[in-house]
Amino acid sequence: MPVTIEDLSKTLGLSRSTISKALNDRGDVSSRTRERVLKAAHELGYQPSAAARNLRRQRSDKIGLVVNYPIHQVSDFLAELIPGLATSAEEAAYNLILYTSMAGNETRITNLCRSREVDGIIVAWPPRLSETAALYRLMSDERMPHIVLPRRVPHDDVSYVAADHKEGARLLTAHLISLGHRRIGFERLPEVFETDHDRHAGYATALRQGGINYDPALVIAADSSADDYEARTFNTLMDLPQPPTAILFFTDPVAIKVLSLAKARGIRVPDDLSITGFDGVLSSGVTEPALTTVRQPLPQMGRLAVESLLRLIADETVEPQQHTLPVELIIRRSTGLHIRT
Amino acid sequence: MPVTIEDLSKTLGLSRSTISKALNDRGDVSSRTRERVLKAAHELGYQPSAAARNLRRQRSDKIGLVVNYPIHQVSDFLAELIPGLATSAEEAAYNLILYTSMAGNETRITNLCRSREVDGIIVAWPPRLSETAALYRLMSDERMPHIVLPRRVPHDDVSYVAADHKEGARLLTAHLISLGHRRIGFERLPEVFETDHDRHAGYATALRQGGINYDPALVIAADSSADDYEARTFNTLMDLPQPPTAILFFTDPVAIKVLSLAKARGIRVPDDLSITGFDGVLSSGVTEPALTTVRQPLPQMGRLAVESLLRLIADETVEPQQHTLPVELIIRRSTGLHIRT
DNA sequence: GCAAGCGCCGAAATCGATTTCGGTGAGAAT
DNA sequence: ATTCTCACCGAAATCGATTTCGGCGCTTGC
The missing domain is CATH 3.40.50.2300 (Response regulator)
Incomplete structure (x- = not known):
């Protein structure tokens, strides 16, 4: 139904090759002929078939x-x-x-x-x-x-x-340390292998740089396939004999959920507990309080x-x-x- | 470079047509031949070229x-x-x-x-x-x-x-009326023509059903291309001699922004003013207070x-x-x- | 006047599939 | 033995472009 290069060829009395060359600015075509072709192509509303083009050029764009x-x-x-x-x-x-x-x-x-x-x-x-x-x-x-x-x-x-997830986790941790925190909880998500590894390295680096000992009890490996896994991480940490005063959560949505969990437990954020998210999604900016986080560009x-x-x-x-x-x-x-x- | 139907044809000693028919379960092919073709296609890793197929079938899927x-x-x-x-x-x-x-x-x-x-x-x-x-x-x-x-x-x-935007606006308005509100502000956005029209109709319907007079002063046409247009709508309404006790905003993001504007003006939500959004985007659920809104499916x-x-x-x-x-x-x-x- | 060169165009091959239609051979019918 | 079916397969056309290569006519050089 659509107009093909063959139609153009017939109405112009030119060969398909010439038409093609004129339209693609390739090969030898006199400027007069080129003009004619361009004009006719526009008037007839010619647009090359994507499939034919792809087949011949061996690429699809x-x-x-x-x-x-x-x-x-x-x-x-x-x-x-x-x-x-x-x-x-x-x-x-x-x-x-x-x-x-x-x-x-x-x-x-x-x-x-x-x-x-x-x-x-x-x-x-x-x-x-x-x-x-x-x-x-x-x-x-x-x-x-x-x-x-x-x-x-x-x-x-x-x-x-x-x-740079390593640097992201390092920045968050260093920020918390600069606020005076020394017991800082850290949520891991081993299933996202490299990301988890990098963030953990950043966390450990910041601790070292801040002269704080790494306490394995503060590092929780979460399992995102379990329901309420956000609550598990949070509760495990807060039920510790010496609970953390700050926690890095793996994503903003987790931290946002924890915001309401904390309220339910009567824990005030940030007065009693500082928390951070990760990723900088839109909704992290509108919670009460708004989340400290790290944004990926x-x-x-x-x-x-x-x-x-x-x-x-x-x-x-x-x-x-x-x-x-x-x-x-x-x-x-x-x-x-x-x-x- | 990839294996074509012609390659299959050569290695099997069958014609391209037979191969094609066997693979697409079309036409007359004995089951023995079909099996042979399927097996060879799998072994050679044959996958039809999308471009060639599209060209011939005149469709792209x-x-x-x-x-x-x-x-x-x-x-x-x-x-x-x-x-x-x-x-x-x-x-x-x-x-x-x-x-x-x-x-x-x-x-x-x-x-x-x-x-x-x-x-x-x-x-x-x-x-x-x-x-x-x-x-x-x-x-x-x-x-x-x-x-x-x-x-x-x-x-x-x-x-x-x-x-159903009309019904959405009607539901929100009726909800506010059932809460005792009688002066209900309404933000319009004329540039989204049909949507604006429908919502306004729903608002008017709810008022009528609630036996409330339509007050044009409470209906503000916003211009989303102006900066701070959220503030304009809000301020215009609240500076009225008789300000509304509830406002329907055109979208959740607008309502979210108004949440902080209200706080800045010392207006408590919902104690002093009820507000609603529209659309039910994710972030509408995590604000403080969370937004009453309408969700599009x-x-x-x-x-x-x-x-x-x-x-x-x-x-x-x-x-x-x-x-x-x-x-x-x-x-x-x-x-x-x-x-x- | 003839060969070489050059600008312009077209015939035909090609990309890789699908589909139509005709042919072949084996078995059944007469 | 001859004809008729019918199942199965293949030759060739087709989809609509791009690209190569050869040829024609005209100018240029000598």
């Missing part, structure tokens, strides 16, 4: 965003990430295709690579390491450019864009991921793109001075 | 999500919408392609239609009516199935999925939009799909009894 995680658990982040991803892709004449239900399914990722439906893949929130080393090899084998977001990957040859991370991926697409010999972006400490009202007793 | 609005202004909603959209699309073996920077650009939408890159289009947050009547005609002319989300459209022949709306669009794609003679979904009143702590003085 599309980037796949593979969300490798239950999507409603990361939609908050997606909201901040997608604008950056989509706009910078479109500036480069690419578009984003969403793939949300192929978590951990290697067959489907393989098929995606082989179908050449996309020119490159952004892997968002890869599952735990053990399951993914194979994933990256798989994409490499299929020669599909790819980049991981927003987590770092402990392989020299895999590209990623991540935030998600919009920039999105831009950078796209730019790096495009570089990998353009030149497959380019070195792996590994970026760790600085985070920003946001001090709000959920952290306060600790008055020694 | 892709749905375009055209975000016709500054994307970072709607990313909150996108976060709740996209999971529903993406997963239900993928259940039907479709994928979502994002287009975020073609707001109001008819040429680019036309080109998208003509390139047949997508089989259907979801138009999210269409700009004001006057600019879009042409848009819908354009897509119809190009025979591109399309559906508008999440706003209704005043054309009988355009499909849409929207929430965004996940279901996303599902329904996809399902309806697929119906339009499958059968272009099907009647326009117009859905208005019920909303849910969420009563929280920002609204309270009004004690007559």
Whole structure:
């Protein structure tokens, strides 16, 4: 139904090749002919068929965003990430295709690579390491450019864009220490392997720098698959013989939930207990008290991921793109001075 | 580089047609041959080229999500919408392609239609009516199935999925009336034409049902392009000789901002003033006090939009799909009894 | 006047699938 | 033995572009 290059060819009395060359500014076409072609193309409303073009050029000008995680658990982040991803892709004449239900399914990722439906893949929130080393090899084998977001990957040859979680945790901890806290609780989430590892390292570094001994009792490994896991971490810590005076929680939503748990237990924040979140999601700013937290520069991370991926697409010999972006400490009202007793 | 149907053909000594028919379960192929083909396809890692397939079948199994609005202004909603959209699309073996920077650009939408890159289009947050009547005609002319989300459209022949804003405003207003309020402020946002109109109608209906006179002084038309427009609405109303005892704000974020404005003016919520938001975004639940609001069923709306669009794609003679979904009143702590003085 | 050079255009191959339609061989019917 | 079916398979057309390469006509150089 739509007008094809063949239609143009007939009405103009020119060959398809000439039309194509004129429209793409390639090859030998006199300027007079080019004008004629352009004019006719506009008048007839010609637009090349994407499929035909893709088939011939062996590229799709599309980037796949593979969300490798239950999507409603990361939609908050997606909201901040997608604008950056989509706009910078479109500036480069690419578009984003969403793939949300192929978590951990290697067959489907393989098929995606082989179908050449996309020119490159952004892997968002890869599952735990053990399951993914194979994933990256798989994409490499299929020669599909790819980049991981927003987590770092402990392989020299895999590209990623991540935030500096170690520094984030260090900043939060140092902030608490500067407020006079010395017993600082720390929530771990071992399932997000590298992130957890980095944050814990930052926490330990800050303690060392502050001359505070590391107390294992203050470090709780949570299990986000258990219900009410937020309460468990909180209660375990507060039921300690010597409870902490400040706690770093793993995410803002957890800290927000703890805000009401604390109120229910009659614990005032920040007077009795300082708490911090992580990530700097929107809602962390409107709680009472507002959360002290660390913000990942998600919009920039999105831009950078796209730019790096495009570089990998353009030149497959380019070195792996590994970026760790600085985070920003946001001090709000959920952290306060600790008055020694 | 990837293995093609021709490779399969060579290694099996069968024609391409037979291979294709075997793989797609079409036409006459003996079960013995089919098995051979399937086995070889699996062993060689054959996956059909998306481009070739699209070209021949004249369809792409892709749905375009055209975000016709500054994307970072709607990313909150996108976060709740996209999971529903993406997963239900993928259940039907479709994928979502994002287009975020073609707001109001008819040429680019036309080109998208003509390139047949997508089989259907979801138009999210269409700009004001006057600019879009042409848009819908354009897509119809190009025979591109399309559906508008999440706003209704005043054309009988355009499909849409929207929430019942009229009922939402009526519920909120009736709730306030039942709490004893009689002077109820109402913020309008004329630029979101139909939505504003519907909500205002719901507000008026509730007043009438409650036997309360409509007072034009209590209805403020805001202009979201002005900075601090939240403060303007709020101050205008509270500076009235007889200020309202309750106000309906147009969105949750506005109401949240007003929460702190009120505190700054020494106005207690809900003791001195009840306020409500609209939309039920995540952060509305964590403020102090938490917001009474109305929730649009965004996940279901996303599902329904996809399902309806697929119906339009499958059968272009099907009647326009117009859905208005019920909303849910969420009563929280920002609204309270009004004690007559 | 003839060869070489150059600007411009077109025929045909190609990308990788799907689909139509005709042909072949084995078995059944006469 | 000949014809008719019918199951199965393949040749070729098709989808709509891009790209290579060769050829034609005209100018330039000698």
